[in-house]
Amino acid sequence: MLNSWQNKIAGLDDVVLLGARVLLAGLFIHESVTLATHFDAAAVSMAKVGVSAPLLAATTALQLGAGAAIAVGWQARLGGLALGLFCMATATLFHTLFGSRDELLHFEKDLAIAGGMLVLWVHGAGRWSIDGLLARRSAASFAAITHRVEA
Numbered sequence: 001m002l003n004s005w006q007n008k009i010a011g012l013d014d015v016v017l018l019g020a021r022v023l024l025a026g027l028f029i030h031e032s033v034t035l036a037t038h039f040d041a042a043a044v045s046m047a048k049v050g051v052s053a054p055l056l057a058a059t060t061a062l063q064l065g066a067g068a069a070i071a072v073g074w075q076a077r078l079g080g081l082a083l084g085l086f087c088m089a090t091a092t093l094f095h096t097l098f099g100s101r102d103e104l105l106h107f108e109k110d111l112a113i114a115g116g117m118l119v120l121w122v123h124g125a126g127r128w129s130i131d132g133l134l135a136r137r138s139a140a141s142f143a144a145i146t147h148r149v150e151a
Helices: 001-011 014-035 039-047 053-072 078-095 101-123 130-150
Strands: none
Touching: 014 039, 014 053, 014 078, 014 101, 039 053, 053 078, 078 101
8 A cells, every 4th residue: 555655656756846946946036037137226235234246146147047957957956056055055144133033034944945955956856857858868878879789
Protein backbone atom coordinates (compact mmCIF):
# COMPACT_ATOMS: atom_id res chain seq x y z
CA MET A 1 0.00 0.00 0.00
CA LEU A 2 2.73 2.45 0.97
CA ASN A 3 4.79 1.73 -2.14
CA SER A 4 1.78 2.37 -4.37
CA TRP A 5 1.21 5.73 -2.70
CA GLN A 6 4.92 6.58 -2.94
CA ASN A 7 4.94 5.71 -6.65
CA LYS A 8 1.96 7.99 -7.30
CA ILE A 9 3.63 10.85 -5.43
CA ALA A 10 6.94 10.22 -7.22
CA GLY A 11 5.08 10.54 -10.52
CA LEU A 12 4.26 14.12 -9.57
CA ASP A 13 7.87 15.12 -8.84
CA ASP A 14 8.44 16.96 -12.10
CA VAL A 15 5.10 18.81 -11.92
CA VAL A 16 5.83 19.88 -8.34
CA LEU A 17 9.41 20.92 -9.17
CA LEU A 18 8.20 23.02 -12.10
CA GLY A 19 5.51 24.67 -9.99
CA ALA A 20 7.92 25.31 -7.13
CA ARG A 21 10.51 26.79 -9.49
CA VAL A 22 7.94 29.14 -11.02
CA LEU A 23 6.65 30.24 -7.61
CA LEU A 24 10.14 30.88 -6.24
CA ALA A 25 11.38 32.56 -9.40
CA GLY A 26 8.30 34.75 -9.73
CA LEU A 27 9.12 36.49 -6.48
CA PHE A 28 12.59 37.51 -7.68
CA ILE A 29 11.57 38.36 -11.24
CA HIS A 30 8.76 40.61 -9.98
CA GLU A 31 11.03 42.32 -7.45
CA SER A 32 13.80 42.90 -10.00
CA VAL A 33 11.40 44.39 -12.54
CA THR A 34 9.95 46.65 -9.84
CA LEU A 35 13.45 47.76 -8.78
CA ALA A 36 14.50 48.37 -12.38
CA THR A 37 11.41 50.39 -13.28
CA HIS A 38 11.68 52.50 -10.11
CA PHE A 39 15.46 52.48 -9.83
CA ASP A 40 15.96 56.11 -8.79
CA ALA A 41 13.45 55.89 -5.93
CA ALA A 42 14.83 52.49 -4.88
CA ALA A 43 18.39 53.85 -4.95
CA VAL A 44 17.44 56.73 -2.63
CA SER A 45 15.68 54.34 -0.25
CA MET A 46 18.50 51.79 -0.28
CA ALA A 47 21.19 54.47 0.20
CA LYS A 48 19.60 55.19 3.57
CA VAL A 49 20.55 51.66 4.71
CA GLY A 50 24.01 51.74 3.14
CA VAL A 51 23.36 50.07 -0.23
CA SER A 52 25.05 51.91 -3.10
CA ALA A 53 23.47 52.33 -6.54
CA PRO A 54 25.99 49.93 -8.18
CA LEU A 55 25.22 47.29 -5.54
CA LEU A 56 21.50 47.83 -6.09
CA ALA A 57 22.01 47.39 -9.85
CA ALA A 58 23.97 44.16 -9.25
CA THR A 59 21.26 42.92 -6.89
CA THR A 60 18.58 43.71 -9.46
CA ALA A 61 20.54 41.85 -12.15
CA LEU A 62 21.09 38.87 -9.84
CA GLN A 63 17.40 38.62 -9.00
CA LEU A 64 16.33 38.91 -12.64
CA GLY A 65 19.00 36.63 -14.08
CA ALA A 66 18.87 33.92 -11.46
CA GLY A 67 15.08 34.16 -11.22
CA ALA A 68 14.64 33.70 -14.97
CA ALA A 69 17.19 30.87 -15.01
CA ILE A 70 15.33 29.07 -12.23
CA ALA A 71 11.97 29.58 -13.93
CA VAL A 72 13.12 27.86 -17.14
CA GLY A 73 15.38 25.43 -15.32
CA TRP A 74 18.69 26.48 -16.86
CA GLN A 75 21.62 26.36 -14.41
CA ALA A 76 18.93 26.11 -11.75
CA ARG A 77 21.28 24.67 -9.13
CA LEU A 78 23.60 27.67 -9.45
CA GLY A 79 20.65 30.09 -9.43
CA GLY A 80 19.23 28.37 -6.35
CA LEU A 81 22.54 28.62 -4.52
CA ALA A 82 23.01 32.29 -5.46
CA LEU A 83 19.51 33.33 -4.43
CA GLY A 84 19.63 31.15 -1.31
CA LEU A 85 22.78 32.94 -0.15
CA PHE A 86 21.25 36.27 -1.17
CA CYS A 87 18.18 35.59 0.99
CA MET A 88 20.30 34.59 3.98
CA ALA A 89 22.35 37.77 3.60
CA THR A 90 19.21 39.89 3.25
CA ALA A 91 17.71 38.34 6.37
CA THR A 92 20.80 38.81 8.52
CA LEU A 93 21.75 42.27 7.23
CA PHE A 94 18.38 43.99 6.97
CA HIS A 95 15.78 42.21 9.12
CA THR A 96 17.26 41.82 12.60
CA LEU A 97 15.05 44.15 14.62
CA PHE A 98 13.26 41.24 16.24
CA GLY A 99 11.30 43.54 18.55
CA SER A 100 9.24 44.44 15.47
CA ARG A 101 6.85 41.67 14.49
CA ASP A 102 7.06 42.82 10.85
CA GLU A 103 10.86 42.62 10.80
CA LEU A 104 10.81 39.19 12.46
CA LEU A 105 8.35 37.99 9.83
CA HIS A 106 10.58 39.29 7.01
CA PHE A 107 13.58 37.58 8.63
CA GLU A 108 11.71 34.27 8.84
CA LYS A 109 10.36 34.55 5.28
CA ASP A 110 13.81 35.28 3.87
CA LEU A 111 15.22 32.24 5.65
CA ALA A 112 12.31 30.07 4.45
CA ILE A 113 12.86 31.20 0.85
CA ALA A 114 16.58 30.51 1.28
CA GLY A 115 15.64 27.00 2.40
CA GLY A 116 13.61 26.45 -0.76
CA MET A 117 16.46 27.72 -2.89
CA LEU A 118 18.94 25.44 -1.17
CA VAL A 119 16.65 22.46 -1.80
CA LEU A 120 16.68 23.46 -5.47
CA TRP A 121 20.48 23.65 -5.34
CA VAL A 122 20.70 20.12 -3.94
CA HIS A 123 17.90 18.50 -5.95
CA GLY A 124 18.10 20.33 -9.29
CA ALA A 125 15.36 21.51 -11.61
CA GLY A 126 13.87 18.14 -12.58
CA ARG A 127 13.05 16.68 -15.98
CA TRP A 128 10.79 19.55 -17.05
CA SER A 129 13.60 22.03 -17.41
CA ILE A 130 16.35 23.05 -19.80
CA ASP A 131 18.85 21.36 -17.46
CA GLY A 132 16.81 18.15 -17.65
CA LEU A 133 16.56 18.34 -21.43
CA LEU A 134 20.30 18.89 -21.80
CA ALA A 135 21.03 15.98 -19.43
CA ARG A 136 18.77 13.66 -21.44
CA ARG A 137 20.40 14.72 -24.73
CA SER A 138 23.85 14.24 -23.26
CA ALA A 139 22.93 10.78 -21.96
CA ALA A 140 21.45 9.85 -25.35
CA SER A 141 24.59 11.04 -27.16
CA PHE A 142 26.79 9.09 -24.77
CA ALA A 143 24.66 5.97 -25.25
CA ALA A 144 24.88 6.34 -29.03
CA ILE A 145 28.67 6.71 -28.91
CA THR A 146 29.01 3.76 -26.54
CA HIS A 147 26.77 1.64 -28.74
CA ARG A 148 28.90 2.46 -31.83
CA VAL A 149 32.14 1.63 -30.01
CA GLU A 150 30.76 -1.73 -28.83
CA ALA A 151 29.47 -2.66 -32.30
